[in-house]
Amino acid sequence: MTDQPMVRAENVHKSFGRLEVLKGIDLEVRQGEVCCVIGPSGSGKSTFLRCINHLEKINAGRIWVDGDLIGYRERGGKLHEMREKEVAEQRRAIGMVFQRFNLFPHLTVLENVMEAPLRVRREPKAQVRERAVELLSRVGLADKVDAYPGQCSGGQQQRVAIARALAMRPKLMLFDEPTSALDPELVGEVLDVMKSLASEGMTMIVVTHEIGFAREVGDSLVFMDGGVVVEAGAPREVIANPQHERTRAFLAKVL
Numbered sequence: 001m002t003d004q005p006m007v008r009a010e011n012v013h014k015s016f017g018r019l020e021v022l023k024g025i026d027l028e029v030r031q032g033e034v035c036c037v038i039g040p041s042g043s044g045k046s047t048f049l050r051c052i053n054h055l056e057k058i059n060a061g062r063i064w065v066d067g068d069l070i071g072y073r074e075r076g077g078k079l080h081e082m083r084e085k086e087v088a089e090q091r092r093a094i095g096m097v098f099q100r101f102n103l104f105p106h107l108t109v110l111e112n113v114m115e116a117p118l119r120v121r122r123e124p125k126a127q128v129r130e131r132a133v134e135l136l137s138r139v140g141l142a143d144k145v146d147a148y149p150g151q152c153s154g155g156q157q158q159r160v161a162i163a164r165a166l167a168m169r170p171k172l173m174l175f176d177e178p179t180s181a182l183d184p185e186l187v188g189e190v191l192d193v194m195k196s197l198a199s200e201g202m203t204m205i206v207v208t209h210e211i212g213f214a215r216e217v218g219d220s221l222v223f224m225d226g227g228v229v230v231e232a233g234a235p236r237e238v239i240a241n242p243q244h245e246r247t248r249a250f251l252a253k254v255l
């Protein structure tokens with residue numbers, strides 16, 4: 001074990017045209033930690049996750065994942081922008097789960113989970129299949145391998161999406177409101193899978209409105225508003241004793 005954080009963001013800025021969405025985000029997530037991120041709509045939470053995964057290019061600042069600077073290589077004491085291919089390679093080590101599951105509708109559940117390791121990693125098919133089946137039983141879907149996404153509930157589809165992300169053996173998982181599109185009765189089964197993933201030591205950043213999950217599973221809680229981290233700390237502390245008026249006002253609305 002090293003002391004090196006799994007994620008380190010330093011003064012991250014991101015604008016879309018003249019709209020400055022991230023105004024200097026600093027954040028550290030240690031290996032094996034679950035960092036929950038809350039905040040009003042439009043505060044930049046999704047954009048921040050997308051920057052970590054290099055789906056968006058930042059305008060200033062630095063992001064490291066497992067000690068690796070995202071998007072840049074150091075050569076001869078200077079930083080050079082990475083080529084697409086290197087970026088894609090970095091991105092593969094980071095799993096992402098979105099609010100909408102984005103499964104391939106024409107592929108079975110099993111094929112959805114096998115797709116990336118087969119196509120991107122070119123791993124042997126038998127091995128990929130074995131692992132996909134194992135991952136699907138881990139998320140409680142052993143009986144759904146041959147079903148199509150359209151035959152699954154939203155909660156089941158989201159669990160497939162989690163298994164699909166895990167199939168690439170990520171060292172970090174990013175969740176962007178993974179339960180927000182689900183009927184209330186399906187939220188728990190997805191949170192349970194995330195909880196067991198956390199207990200197995202996966203490093204996770206979870207954007208969520210599920211304060212109960214943040215309190216129970218989170219090692220840290222970050223409150224973002226207007227493109228900055230307003231407050232961060234131990235979830236119980238932040239929830240029970242918010243230091244900033246904006247945090248208090250937000251919590252009053254969601255609790």
Ligand code: ADP
Pocket residue numbers: 016019021039040041042043044045046047048
């Ligand atoms: P959150 O996830 O906290 O709701 P977002 O990161 O999605 O916030 O969005 C923050 C702000 O950035 C919003 O004002 C949104 O409209 C804007 N935004 C996000 N993505 C883009 C984009 N690709 N182009 C222009 N504006 C964007």
Ligand code: MG
Pocket residue numbers: 045046047176
């Ligand atoms: Mg969002």
